[in-house]
Amino acid sequence: MxxxxxxxxxxxxxxxxxxxxxxxxxxxxxxxxxxxxxxxxxxxxxxxxxxxxxxxxxxxxxxxxxxxxxxxxxxxxxxxxxxxxxxxxxxxxxxxxxxxxxxxxxxxxxxxxxxxxxxxxxxxxxxxxRQLMIVRQSALERVAVFMKEMADRHPGVNEFELVMSRADIADYLGLTVESVARSFTKLRTSGIIRLHGRGQRYVRIVNADALAALSM
Amino acid sequence: MxxxxxxxxxxxxxxxxxxxxxxxxxxxxxxxxxxxxxxxxxxxxxxxxxxxxxxxxxxxxxxxxxxxxxxxxxxxxxxxxxxxxxxxxxxxxxxxxxxxxxxxxxxxxxxxxxxxxxxxxxxxxxxxxRQLMIVRQSALERVAVFMKEMADRHPGVNEFELVMSRADIADYLGLTVESVARSFTKLRTSGIIRLHGRGQRYVRIVNADALAALSM
DNA sequence: CGAAAAGTTGAAAATGGTCAAGTACGGTGG
DNA sequence: CCACCGTACTTGACCATTTTCAACTTTTCG
Structure with a gap:
């Protein structure tokens, strides 16, 4: 092998x-x-x-x-x-x-x-x-889907830590790290999420409705 | 529903x-x-x-x-x-x-x-x-994979009919019909396949090695 | 403190999608 | 039998999105 x-x-x-x-x-x-x-x-x-x-x-x-x-x-x-x-x-x-x-x-x-x-x-x-999501959605939508998946794993709280790196996320969504970073930035500047902490891995969902709308 | x-x-x-x-x-x-x-x-x-x-x-x-x-x-x-x-x-x-x-x-x-x-x-x-193939391969590579799949369903012969339309193929590979047609053309003009018959749905595999190389 | 790793940002390039036009084919009706 | 029509397929020009390449910042860790 x-x-x-x-x-x-x-x-x-x-x-x-x-x-x-x-x-x-x-x-x-x-x-x-x-x-x-x-x-x-x-x-x-x-x-x-x-x-x-x-x-x-x-x-x-x-x-x-x-x-x-x-x-x-x-x-x-x-x-x-x-x-x-x-x-x-x-x-x-x-x-x-x-x-x-x-x-x-x-x-x-x-x-x-x-x-x-x-x-x-x-x-x-x-x-x-996942096949549908990855093939048919744009970069921003894929990142939104990912973010919603992660948020759904932390019911009741609107803030959590991403355990995986941007490279992991990119390899999961079929994107490059750059595209992932740009999509994170878009979500942040449009007021949907907030990022902080070690390596910007702490996420706060500010506008869950907008996130859900994007990830549909 | x-x-x-x-x-x-x-x-x-x-x-x-x-x-x-x-x-x-x-x-x-x-x-x-x-x-x-x-x-x-x-x-x-x-x-x-x-x-x-x-x-x-x-x-x-x-x-x-x-x-x-x-x-x-x-x-x-x-x-x-x-x-x-x-x-x-x-x-x-x-x-x-x-x-x-x-x-x-x-x-x-x-x-x-x-x-x-x-x-x-x-x-x-x-x-x-399929997830890997669709997310990571180019349009031409995806069409090559599809063509190889179809060819493998007709063992022993190098010519067969595609039962599905270009639109079916597009929806299967996550492409548009136009991109599928262009990829078919590339495969044809590079001497890998030949097309004929009703709606160009009959395929002859001319260069199986080149096809396999593309679809890997 | 300094080096390596992780993340972000910008500009150029490539890829595939969109829109529009044109061709080939099969079926229908005169 | 042929003209016509609709469908499927192809092709070209342009556009949008994402990748690539490069620089830069921030964080982590020895």
Missing amino acids: TTLNQAVDRHLPASTGMDFMEQRKPTSSTAFKVRAGQGIYCEGQRANVIYQVQSGAVRVYRLMQNGQRHILSFYGPEEWFGLQDGPFHDDFAEAICDCQLQPFSIGGLPTLPVNLLGIALTSLAYANS | TTLNQAVDRHLPASTGMDFMEQRKPTSSTAFKVRAGQGIYCEGQRANVIYQVQSGAVRVYRLMQNGQRHILSFYGPEEWFGLQDGPFHDDFAEAICDCQLQPFSIGGLPTLPVNLLGIALTSLAYANS
């Missing part, structure tokens, strides 16, 4: 290196911690375990031949990831920040404590919706 | 009208025919039946708020469609040409003659691959 090295070279801190976790024992279903930036699984690894996020956030991405990274999804608490079509992963999963994960072996057991079909269908519906 | 009327207005021949099929009886698993252009199911309909194409071709699409149509997938012989996350369809299925379809009820039965999880995971993997 030559793409693994590209992935590490391009996207992981040099110090992190190839620290993708070795395979967990299928029958040991104890939760475990992953540090920020650490790999959870990588392309080509055997896919006989799925994960539920207990705390933290995870990015799942694929690498294209030219080395470009495309983030398929971010996962937060309660959400499942790692379910695969074939016996091997065709994507990468990494912790965005410190995470607690619950693994579930899907090898052979006739009855699982989770509904795999439900997870697969939820993922499928999400992937199809 | 107001979008149904939009769909019919925009995309079906006027004579066809609202001819989406009434629900089949779950237990009757007899194959049936659908005429070209006819609807198979529509958004909002109950989703308790999945279909396997026996002959012909089907398009499955969603409609956006603004009325734009996005084709999620084309389905040919042997392929399954109609499996849904919730109890209701969020998309439309129509016959592109005359079709023979095999329905399978998925209501309640503990054991089905088909592997739903497998179908869901295959669809998911396909949707994710």
